[in-house]
Amino acid sequence: MAQSSSASDLSPWTALLLLAPLTAVMLLILIYPLGLTVWTSLYNGRFSFDAYVELASSTLFLRVLRNTFEIAIGGTLVSLLFGYPVALHLAAQPPRKRTAYLIMVMLPFWTSILVKSFALVAVFGNQGLINQFLGFVSGGTLNVPMMFNRVGVILGMINFLLPFMILSILGSLLALDRRLILAAETMGAGPLRIFWKITLPLSLPGVLAGVLINVTLSIGMYITPALLGGRQDMMVANLVDFYTRQTLDWTAASATAVALLILSGLLVALLGKVRGSAGLAGAGA
Amino acid sequence: MNELFGSSRVARGLVSSMAWLCYIFLVVPSLIVIPISFGNPGQIEFPPRQFSLELYRQFFTDAAWWGSTVQSLIVACLTTLATLVLAVPAAYALARSRLPGRGGLQGLFMMPMLVPVIVLGLGLYLQYSNWGLLDTTAGLVLAHVMLTTPYIMVSVMSGLQHSDVALETVASIMGASRLRIFFRVVLPQLKISIAVGALFAFLMSLDEVVVAYFLTGTDTMTLPVKMYSSIRWELTPVLAAVSTLLTVLSLMIALGIIAMQGKTEASK
Numbered sequence: 001m002a003q004s005s006s007a008s009d010l011s012p013w014t015a016l017l018l019l020a021p022l023t024a025v026m027l028l029i030l031i032y033p034l035g036l037t038v039w040t041s042l043y044n045g046r047f048s049f050d051a052y053v054e055l056a057s058s059t060l061f062l063r064v065l066r067n068t069f070e071i072a073i074g075g076t077l078v079s080l081l082f083g084y085p086v087a088l089h090l091a092a093q094p095p096r097k098r099t100a101y102l103i104m105v106m107l108p109f110w111t112s113i114l115v116k117s118f119a120l121v122a123v124f125g126n127q128g129l130i131n132q133f134l135g136f137v138s139g140g141t142l143n144v145p146m147m148f149n150r151v152g153v154i155l156g157m158i159n160f161l162l163p164f165m166i167l168s169i170l171g172s173l174l175a176l177d178r179r180l181i182l183a184a185e186t187m188g189a190g191p192l193r194i195f196w197k198i199t200l201p202l203s204l205p206g207v208l209a210g211v212l213i214n215v216t217l218s219i220g221m222y223i224t225p226a227l228l229g230g231r232q233d234m235m236v237a238n239l240v241d242f243y244t245r246q247t248l249d250w251t252a253a254s255a256t257a258v259a260l261l262i263l264s265g266l267l268v269a270l271l272g273k274v275r276g277s278a279g280l281a282g283a284g285a
Numbered sequence: 286m287n288e289l290f291g292s293s294r295v296a297r298g299l300v301s302s303m304a305w306l307c308y309i310f311l312v313v314p315s316l317i318v319i320p321i322s323f324g325n326p327g328q329i330e331f332p333p334r335q336f337s338l339e340l341y342r343q344f345f346t347d348a349a350w351w352g353s354t355v356q357s358l359i360v361a362c363l364t365t366l367a368t369l370v371l372a373v374p375a376a377y378a379l380a381r382s383r384l385p386g387r388g389g390l391q392g393l394f395m396m397p398m399l400v401p402v403i404v405l406g407l408g409l410y411l412q413y414s415n416w417g418l419l420d421t422t423a424g425l426v427l428a429h430v431m432l433t434t435p436y437i438m439v440s441v442m443s444g445l446q447h448s449d450v451a452l453e454t455v456a457s458i459m460g461a462s463r464l465r466i467f468f469r470v471v472l473p474q475l476k477i478s479i480a481v482g483a484l485f486a487f488l489m490s491l492d493e494v495v496v497a498y499f500l501t502g503t504d505t506m507t508l509p510v511k512m513y514s515s516i517r518w519e520l521t522p523v524l525a526a527v528s529t530l531l532t533v534l535s536l537m538i539a540l541g542i543i544a545m546q547g548k549t550e551a552s553k
Binding site for chain 2 (some may be wrong): 107
């Protein structure tokens, strides 16, 4: 058997033997079904791109695609709007306090998406906590529908997206050299000017990565729009399910899934350019 | 004190109030289920006006709820074990060999993390309906093994990077066999990263809903799938009891992981 260059190195045959079982499982349970999906979208008795042509002219698909972009981008913007101040607040804390706050930020990360969906209905639903309060205050006249519509989807979405946005921006803020700010202050720059000229520009890489992670994560969302949205809030993932189970049109379902796969692949590649793929841990809910 | 957004009192007040709004929004959904679960069994009520354990009694005695819980626990345990057996040796081989194409294999093992789950759900559904694996525990476990592999990989690979290669070299020079080195030198050093990866994989499998929704039927329905249809169609208060139990379990696992990671940090 060939001797490898260092005594701690495995021989190629041992390495192959150890890698073979997992590789086989991944080829069988990951690559094969992905290939089958592409195949199903292209082959229906004969080989053609008909399914994609049909999708491109289907009003349902186009509407769902527009929903998906609107919700993903809208959710990301709200998450940025609120995530940035949280990151600022965290960055300004002494380390021990910051850890305590970070536990709160990470809590939703550990909680089941179904628990959160159920809880959000209990808080924001028509008979939920907030509407009970509004009804009580207004004498029963005021009821704001915040669930089973676009607002509900965005609420559920940002509850899921915020931790990723906050951590990404926080990383940039903590890496920022505070002497720059001290210097600017000494030279007489006001707080607004310091934020605008130093803090914000230097945190932009974190913002960009956070935005891309958020869009990537939200584009494939399935549970949140299904449970917290209304009929008009169907996203691409829900359309895949609709074609699969309601209309039993596996060709259309596969073509839709392939479109989503390409879209999210592009986003992942873009994110990889901005930041190593390590930043994507936890993607794909 | 607050250099990042200056000393303006207005700016500071605005930032902390927005931050606190977010903290509340992030924490409340995970915790509000707890008081609801001990309250009125007739309807979802907060703040609860009575105390009762009725919802828990319903959960543990209802065959549909308890059955799907047991199924989820079985699937999560089998998934964790199978992923460990497959992924730990593979991670070891990736870290300690100079095989050409290692980067490609590593990419393959990390890929499930980057593909939208719905796409995997559909692909597996198409595959399993041809192969007669729909509505089987084995089929679901296989799918979960694929989904949890990247997480165990990440944890074990980082453990291997921090473990001492010199110990393996010494053992090898002293004439220990490969197998003996793996079990007596490598594995003991990886204890914590394996445990962290295993807990993470267990929790992921336990909470996984999209793929399970596509692949399971009445015989193999898991708890998340049961919860999904219950939130969608009936919104029963029993959900509060289920959610509380799940949240407590998730938090225990999270604390376990954090504590163990702290241990590795400290030992460095």
